[in-house]
Amino acid sequence: MERKEEYLHMRQEEADRPLPPELNHLEARVRARARQPVRRRPARKLAFTVALCAILVLGTAMTWGLGGFGQLIRLMGQDAEQLSPYYQTIGQSVDCGEYQVTVDGIAFTTRSYTVLYHVTATDGEWDETQAWAHLGFSHIILGPSGSPQTPFESFIAPQSLEENGQNGWGEWLYGEDPGSAYYLLTMSTTRPLEAGSGQTLQLYFNRAVDGVSATDVTPGGTLLSFPVEHVLQEVTIPLNNDGPCQRLSISPVSIVLDTSLNVEEWSEVALEFRPELTLLYSDGTEWVLDDEKQFGADRMSMARDVGDDGLISPKWHLRQAPPDLSGLTAVRLDGVTYQVPPQT
Amino acid sequence: MTQEDYWAGVERLKARLWRLARLRLDSDADATDILDEAVFRGWQSCGQLRHPEYFDTWLTRILINECSRELRRRGREQPTDQLPETSWEEPDYLPLREAVARLPDKLRWVILLRYFSDYTLEETARALNLPRSTVHARQKKALELLKLDLT
Structure with missing residues (x-):
């Protein structure tokens, strides 16, 4: 069949597709939904109440016996999902119509940057699917940009992240808090980041039109600029083995495992890596990457939107930074020890 | 309203x-x-x-x-185990439906709106909140990828 005939045939097939009977009651269904109270999560409310009671009881006990709320906060901090303290605190918000996006913190390392942000529904309403609409809001460019009105030439360039020497993906971090969802947006950079080099991270948020967010990059949005002023130390260790793991990069905020696992362009892949990793220090101490030290220990590590090189690099975001990396001499990965080479 | x-x-x-x-x-x-x-x-x-x-x-x-x-x-x-093994091949070797399904999202919306839902170029641009010129460029690129000549 000629391509055009095939098109006409497909078009006719779609036009002939019977409409579902549910469409007859669309208005009634939507009106009924609008009468329902806003969806909340009773389980979370209960958990919050229990946690609040526990804080009050424990706090009172600690005030008497263990030295007060400072210890309580430290104790809670071990279990709470808190980021490594090495993120620069930002706290800038952008109004995106239905939602407000707040950039909480940013961390630059030699080969990557990570942005922690959260999205809040401005009308206070929330459901599970809302948060996923916002990953498309931010567009990122490293380096000089145009004017605030037209920060990106033709508004297409920022979609080609690899042209800006970077690739990566966004990740849902905590799931939901009441009214907000938290995300980490993490990007690897092919050009090294260097403090004071004039590099700037620019986050662009589309404007809302008639109360509806855009699905693509449009002029007139809000541009936030963050100069690369402080770059965290990062140690890179080549893993000379026959397996897929090629290189390990360790910083106070994340651990990245570069692999030689290749995937087709435009395809989606999911991989589960659960390596046993121990950092070995010159003074004989060891630091084990266990579940308590990383986010999402209970879920699969997922690599999607694989970069231009087609390789997958799982990343673990740390809740607790490893000790001073200048004393790191070796790492043990799944039972095999690798020496840390001199860092350039 | x-x-x-x-x-x-x-x-x-x-x-x-x-x-x-x-x-x-x-x-x-x-x-x-x-x-x-x-x-x-x-x-x-x-x-x-x-x-x-x-x-x-x-x-x-x-x-x-x-x-x-x-x-x-x-x-x-x-x-x-349900992820596709490959998802992008030469689209002109594929049946049209499959080729459309494998277009990058940015191009696919333009094709679906323009050629299956009868939106004009202007309407497509407004629905996607894009300049007309961008929609036109994407339309051209998508039709090239699909090896579909609708001129």
């Missing part, structure tokens, strides 16, 4: 929107759910619509957003 106007517009547009969602999501049930969601969200925010003459493309844009959410949700929940 009054509520009466809103529901009259929905009534006029719902079949077209359902078919568009059905084409993108490849599921009758999901298309119905997404249309429900889009109409619900539209109803919540129709007071903010400053130009009622753009109602059709405005509601289409909401539907496209909802489809994107659904696709992200699917991507998040798709089990590893």
Whole structure:
């Protein structure tokens, strides 16, 4: 069949597709939904109440016996999902119509940057699917940009992240808090980041039109600029083995495992890596990457939107930074020890 | 925009929107759910619509957003063993339906709106919130990839 005939045939097939009977009651269904109270999560409310009671009881006990709320906060901090303290605190918000996006913190390392942000529904309403609409809001460019009105030439360039020497993906971090969802947006950079080099991270948020967010990059949005002023130390260790793991990069905020696992362009892949990793220090101490030290220990590590090189690099975001990396001499990965080479 | 106007517009547009969602999501049930969601969200925010003459493309844009959410949700929940082994081949060797399904999202929406839902170039640009020139460029690129000459 000629391509055009095939098109006409497909078009006719779609036009002939019977409409579902549910469409007859669309208005009634939507009106009924609008009468329902806003969806909340009773389980979370209960958990919050229990946690609040526990804080009050424990706090009172600690005030008497263990030295007060400072210890309580430290104790809670071990279990709470808190980021490594090495993120620069930002706290800038952008109004995106239905939602407000707040950039909480940013961390630059030699080969990557990570942005922690959260999205809040401005009308206070929330459901599970809302948060996923916002990953498309931010567009990122490293380096000089145009004017605030037209920060990106033709508004297409920022979609080609690899042209800006970077690739990566966004990740849902905590799931939901009441009214907000938290995300980490993490990007690897092919050009090294260097403090004071004039590099700037620019986050662009589309404007809302008639109360509806855009699905693509449009002029007139809000541009936030963050100069690369402080770059965290990062140690890179080549893993000379026959397996897929090629290189390990360790910083106070994340651990990245570069692999030689290749995937087709435009395809989606999911991989589960659960390596046993121990950092070995010159003074004989060891630091084990266990579940308590990383986010999402209970879920699969997922690599999607694989970069231009087609390789997958799982990343673990740390809740607790490893000790001073200048004393790191070796790492043990799944039972095999690798020496840390001199860092350039 | 009054509520009466809103529901009259929905009534006029719902079949077209359902078919568009059905084409993108490849599921009758999901298309119905997404249309429900889009109409619900539209109803919540129709007071903010400053130009009622753009109602059709405005509601289409909401539907496209909802489809994107659904696709992200699917991507998040798709089990590893159901992931496609390959997803991008030379599209001219594929049946047209499959070739359209494997177009990058940016190009696919343009094709679905322009050639399966009969939106004009202007309407497509408004629904996608893009300049006309960008839509035109994407349309040209998509047709090239599909080896489809509709001039």
